[in-house]
Amino acid sequence: MFDRSRLREQTATFEAEFVDCVFLGHVRSMNFWGRPADRDQAVLGRDHNDFTGNDFTAAELDDVSFRHIDLRAQRFPGLPGYALLDRIIERARAVLPLVDSWPDERHRKEARSALEFLADTAREWDDDQALVSPARMGRKLPPALREELFAAFRRTTSDTSPD
Known part of the structure; x- marks a missing residue:
């Protein structure tokens, strides 16, 4: 759980999984990835990142992209x-x-x-x-x-x- 966390200077989330997270405030210049990079899949033991149930309704999204993620499984403004x-x-x-x-x-x-x-x-x-x-x-x-x-x-x- 992230509480009052900041993803400072994070531009890509190749290995991160986000499930039922709530995003507030300004989210800027982020690429959320639903798949780890090919080179990391064996180390992580998975070929996808869980990314579901996240709530962005109170976030201002500026230059944010979602790659290989089911957008309908998230809540957006x-x-x-x-x-x-x-x-x-x-x-x-x-x-x-x-x-x-x-x-x-x-x-x-x-x-x-x-x-x-x-x-x-x-x-x-x-x-x-x-x-x-x-x-x-x-x-x-x-x-x-x-x-x-x-x-x-x-x-x-x-x-x-x-x-």
Whole structure:
């Protein structure tokens, strides 16, 4: 159990297991891994890290990623700031016409890059699902465009976030 603990200067949790933990406050620049690195699996005696039942509802997640973790087995903050979504690749394709309608090429390029990164990481590490926030839509976009893209992204296919 972690009580009043800080994961300072931790950026990756290749060997750590988190079960029924509660995360509060600012969680920044973390990669949570559901699998140990290949080189560590024999030493640890396992090929996966338990990561289930964790509560992030009172956390502010900034540049946090989940790799090979069942996101639906966790509790996350909901709208307006976050949405747990499936079919990320399909959603990214579906919002491209919106992005292409923007007049500023820099904004279109930033959004396309963010969508490509989001789709690639969801495909590679998270079974085509992701915890999405306006910041994941493109940090360099003006806030109004991030919010517009986030809303459009949520509206496509199935949104599993509570309203």
